[in-house]
Amino acid sequence: MRLVVTSEQRYQRTPDGRVWSTTGTANDFWQRYRAVFAEVRVVARVADAPGRPPRAQRVDGEGVEVYGLPYYLGPVRYLLRLPRLRAAVRAAAGPGDAVLLRVPSAIGTLLHRALRRRRSPFGLEVVGDPYDVFAPGASRHPLRPLLRWWFTRRLRAQCRAAAAVSYVTERELQARYPAGPGAVSAAYSSIELPRSAFADRPRRPPGAAKVAVRLVSVGSLEQPYKGVDVLIEALPLLVEAGLSASLVHVGDGRCRPGLERLVRERRLGGRVSFAGAVPPGAPVRLFLDDADLFVLPSRTEGLPRALIEAMARGLPAVASRVGGVPELLGGAQLVPPGDPVALACAITALAADPDALAAASARNLARARNYAAETLARRRADFYRALLVVTAPDRVEEVVSGAD
Structure with missing residues (x-):
């Protein structure tokens, strides 16, 4: 089964079709989802590049596909490209896909709206707090108070509506953005520390x-x-x-x-x-x-x-x-x-x-x-199996046995 996961990372595509990252969130990061899902489609902004950027790492390959969205940087360009972004995001996930939104995220919010119209279940990984991101001193945007209110309200609504929610904290984000009744909930960090x-x-x-x-x-x-x-x-x-x-x-x-x-x-x-x-x-x-x-x-x-x-x-x-x-x-x-x-x-x-x-x-x-790799890998895999169950309940036996 394929997992569609949104990301706010910005990637670059070279003429040979390969996708590269200069921020460290590369192929090895997305491979963690393949502990449960056979394929992973990463939905993110992609810009064309004439050649491999210095120190860049490969993103796609080995069961990981990058679904490139129109590239933008900043709220003005986001608004200018919004019609194209909406159309691209709607086509990113099909009826048979499991969907995981890494939030807070403008891209995740666009896909959330499409899923809500389809009445499709989805999961969240809550990796940040817009209440703090738009706190005084943290952002210089002239609309900071409005953005703080809007993004905080939006994330709370997404957590209430999700079938499964994981948080990078053990308590803090859960208190501000609680999952809805009956939702699967987990806590694990995105970090993965090897023994070295x-x-x-x-x-x-x-x-x-x-x-x-x-x-x-x-x-x-x-x-x-x-x-x-x-x-x-x-x-x-x-x-x-x-x-x-x-x-x-x-x-x-x-x-x-x-x-x-x-x-x-x-x-x-x-x-x-x-x-x-x-x-x-x-x-x-x-x-x-x-x-x-x-x-x-x-x-x-x-x-x-x-x-x-x-x-x-x-x-x-x-x-x-x-x-x-x-x-x-x-x-x-x-x-x-x-x-x-x-x-x-x-x-x-x-x-x-x-x-x-x-x-x-x-x-x-x-x-x-x-936060050792083996400890967090077990927590993540348990959550991903639960996400697969709520996305495809007819395959519960496969999930429980670890067939995927």
Whole structure:
């Protein structure tokens, strides 16, 4: 049976028909659905490219097909292409397909409307929170309050109507966007950490309070909600507190020039560096292993992959209290979003306490093991089988026996 799954990823197609990703959500990501479904059709925006982009990974192949939608970037181009998008999305899923919408998503919403008219069952993977995405400071869109209200209301309605709903958090998203009565519900992260992602042991306590502190942050710079500007604003406060603090940010995007300008304005040129886009996996782990402290100053999150990867390396961390982050960290390691003073205080306090650094390392490594690949693969497969059952009840015997 085929699974049709929507995605907000943006892909590129070369003249030979192959589809490529520069964001890491490539073929290996979509293969996880094939634990239950024979074929996977990914519904996403695809732009034509003259050749394979640098560092790109193949998306299609081995039972994975990409159903390309008209390419757009931003709300204006979305509206201009809306008639074509609606027609393309309606044709993406046939009567015999199982459908899974990764939400919140404009593409997922378009397909949801088509399914509702057909009275077709569908499942959801809730991977983010529009209430936080459009929070003050997280988005600069002039219609931010309206978009926050609309997308939050829309996601609640989708969760109530879905036959099966999974969440990347254990509690946070479930409370704000509850599934409807009788729906199958599950909790698992999209992250998949192989054994090589985990450190062998926690970090040893430093002999004394840290004075030279190497900070690392990881995340896309396409939107301001990762809060890297807040971390940059906190750096002068760390220096005033007597720390020789430096920061490396791993990730790239259109906000980078503005952040580089902020670094110059704060005269932090010798303390902040941007590594740019780095391939996932071992290359990112090199930056994590070289740091003393991971910082996630996001204004919004679902369940952040970057934080879990840092925790798996036994890296102490400080993060904003948003989304599912409180399910990973607690106490003094959590700060309000958008508050450079609170962020600087938390970093300073942790760096000054060798025992706290060692305890955070051990706690983070132990907590991250809950996101090992084999553990999450079982949870996902159970949910996908349930989705297949509610989509094709005449095949319950096959599903239960694992025939698909």
